[in-house]
Amino acid sequence: MSIRSERKEEHLKLAQMFFNKQKYNSFDQLHLLRPALPETKVDTQTLGVEMFKKRVSAPFFINAMTGGSQKSKAVNKALGHVAAKENIAFALGSASILAKEKNQLDSFYVAREENPDGVLMVNVNPETPIDATKRIIHELKADALQIHLNTVQEIAMPEGDRNFLWLDHIKEMREQIDIPIIIKEVGFGLDAATIHTLKNIGIQYFDIAGSGGTNFAQIENARNSRDVSYLEDIGLPTVVSALMAKKEDVSFIVSGGVRNPLDVLKGLALGGQYVGISNVFLQEYNQNGTEGLEKLISAWKNELAGLIAVYGQSSLASLPQIKKYYDLPLKSQIDQLL
Known part of the structure; x- marks a missing residue:
């Protein structure tokens, strides 16, 4: 097993070890005002x-x-x-591993084999060569x-890398790649200045991935011979990052610490077009297999439809109209940063 593949498997193990479904985060400090008389009905068709x-x-x-590893092949x-x-x-x-280890393609392609017609996004780091990125997109039939x-x-x-001179390469990727590009954080949140800079070079989609869920500083610290735990708390809360993206008037995905359907509703109410969930779904699969995960996702759909009705709405487009209020610590952050 290569060093890269070994790292992939370590990440899976540590993500499971540190998983905390009840972890407190900024979603808990955001509240939505619910009408006692919503005059609505539950309709799962509104979720489409x-x-x-697609x-x-x-x-x-x-x-x-x-x-990028045998274990991750089974997961994908x-x-x-x-x-x-x-x-x-x-x-x-x-x-990105496929730029150097083409033999790991199957660990990704199995997802496309299982879902030939569905929406599939591929993910690379900002230094991945453009030719390699195009090949990955083509081979995985990415949307x-x-x-x-x-x-x-x-x-x-x-x-880890120590060279973060990425902007010029991202601009080249945007110019040469003909499918939508999403700039994504990995759990520390996108700030307004970064969103603004990338918007100015033509990036249209952002996945804010704020703090509150899986913490990769914590995961890497567990692999490290030196203590870098001080890095674990330097992320931007998901709610704050979402409000920054909304202020920049870009299309954005809310992710980072989404634990339940109410968090999904809050992400959509913040203006997110979509909401991404990672570790909650992964650990459900680890505990209860594909059948358990299917049941969970089906339940989330029903519960989200129920919440939309409870909050007096009848469409996804109307969710940002829900009145919001914040606990004082989060309100203070919002007031200082926006």
């Missing part, structure tokens, strides 16, 4: 939405996690199967490309 020119059954999806196969069964989108974990920004993870990683 177009995503990269129709999916819900505005939430399985976000990027893994690929299962997640691809569930995505097809439930007709939701699926984003693969970083496929969109995620380019992840992970400076904190790289600094925490013992063998």
Whole structure:
């Protein structure tokens, strides 16, 4: 097993070890005002939405996690199967390994085999050569490309990169790649200045991936011979990052610490077009297999439809109109940063 593949398997193990479904985060400090008399009815058909020119059954999806090892091949196969069964989108974990280890293609392609007609996003780092990225997109028949920004993870990683001069290459990728490009954080949040800079070079989609869920500084610290735990708390809360993206008037995905259907509703109410979920779905699969994950996603659809009705709405488009209020610590952050 290569060093890269070994790292992929370590990440899966540590993500499971540190998983905390009840972890407190900024979603807990955001509240939505509910009408006692909503005058609505529950309708799961309101959840259907177009995503990269394909129709999916819900505005939430399985976000990027893994690929590039034998264990991750089994995970991607299962997640691809569930995505097809439930007709939701699926984003693969970083496929940058394929630029140097083409033999790992199967660990990603199994997801496309399981879901030949569904929305599939591929994911690379901002240094992946353009030719290699185009090949990955072609081989996986990708509908969109995620380019992840992970400076904190790289600094925490013992063998991580130390060169973060990425902007020019991202611009070249945007100019040469003909499918939608999503700039994605990995759990520390996108700030307004970065969103603004990338918007100015033509990037149209952003996955904010704020703090509150899987913490890659914590994961890398567990692999490290030195203590870098001080990096674990430097992320931007998901709610704050979402409000920054909304202020920049860009299309954005809300992810980072989404634990339940109410968090999904809050993400959509913040203005997110879609909501991404990673570790909650991964650990459900680990505990209860594909059948358990299918049941969970089906339940989330029903519960989200119920919440939309409870909050007096009848469409996804109307969710940002829900009145919001914040606990004082989060309100203070919002007031200082926006």
